Structure formats: structure tokens, C-alpha cells
Amino acid sequence: MSRKYKFHDQDRMYFVTYGIVGWIDVFTRTEYCKIILDSLNYCSAQKGLEVYAWCIMTNHVHLIIGTRDKPMEDILRDHKKHTAEKLVAAIKANPSESRKEWMLELFAQYAADNSNNTKHQVWQQHNKPIELYTAEVIFKYLDYTHNNPVTAGLVAEPEH
Template identity: 35%
Template sequence: MKEVYVIRDQTLPHFITATVVDWVDVFSRQLYRDCVIECLYFCIKNKGMALYGYFIMSNHVHLIVQSDRSELSNLIRDFKKLLQKIF
């Protein structure tokens, strides 16, 4: 069953984990890790992301993130959509 995390206060920084479907080791390749970093830079520059820290594992990404412009849930949705377009 899929668990849903609800962001109750959209203005505070949150620790977010984004996983790859079926936990496939996609990010073991430098090319794909670079794509994640490019998406983060895009969101920082264009979406108002305040990124306090990140860690890219072989099959998931950890973020400490906050939104300066809109709701954090919308920002995370947009970040994931950018990643989906690349992969």
C-alpha cells in the first residue's frame, strides 16, 4: 500500500525522500546524478526552491527543502515531473 505524506505547514523546511520505482539503482551512473542536480538548480532558479541539503543515493534522493514562492507540495510535484521527463 502506498503511504501518503501530508505537508501540514507549507512554509517550513521539510526532509523529503523521493524514490525510484521498484528501487532500481538508476543513480549509480554519474549521468543520472547530474540530471538530478540540474533539476534541482532549475527549481532553485525558476520555482523558488530553497535547498538546504541533498544526498543522492543509488535508488533514491534525500532533500531538505523549502519553498519561497508557492506551496511546498507543488514544488515537489514540479521537481518530480522534471525528473520524469528526463527518465
């Protein structure tokens, strides 16, 4: 069994990236970003997730996280399942979502190719956790997380 992209030590911090299937730009609307933030806040308060840094890009999320209680893979699994359900419901309910049918059709197509999903697959299956084992590595990924939106041209400064 591969050791690549797994949480090996629950006492360590990890850099995690998880993306929307097909790299669909879902997070161009504030209400969809809020679903992610609300879920992270819930996981922090109720499941022991420690969020040290985060960045929501248009089609993926970067986190630097740790945990106090449950295994990180369990927390992320629950977070992704919950946010997928909430995102699909929000997209369906949004009267101004011009990409509604297109996104829902793509989510359904990805689900049809994956026996783990029944109706919609919103997230890619992997999380790509990278263990942050030294202060130098932590700062490298913290810098990357904060500067990713600047590099992508979404904001002018990392503070935004």
C-alpha cells in the same frame, strides 16, 4: 483525510525522501545524477525552492527543503515529472546502458498499474515529507542525510 506525509506549513523546513519504483539503482551513473541536480537548481532559481541539504543515493533522493513562493508539493510534483521524462530519455539515449531494456520495461510495468502515468513511471508516488520543527530535529535529519551514503558503504566520509 490523513495528515501523515503531507506538507502542512509552507513556512517550515521539510525532510523529503522520494524513490525510484522497484528500488531500481538508477543513480549509479553520473549523468543520471546530474539530471536531478540540474532540476533542483532550476527549481531553486525559478520556482522558489530552497534546498538546504541533499543526497542522491543509488535508488532514492533525500532533501531538506523549504520554499519562498509556490507550495512545496507543487514544486516536487513538477520536479519529479520533469526528471522522470529526462531520466527515461537519457536511459534510452545511453549506448553504454546495459540495463536499458530492463529498466524501461519495469518503468512501463509500473505505469500500467497506475492511471496517472501513460508510458513510464519512474518515481514512487509519495514524497514522505517530515516537518522539521526544532533545531534538534533539523540536525538529526541533516546528520542522517549526510551519513546515509557512508552507512550504505558508497563513500568513506560524509563530505563526499
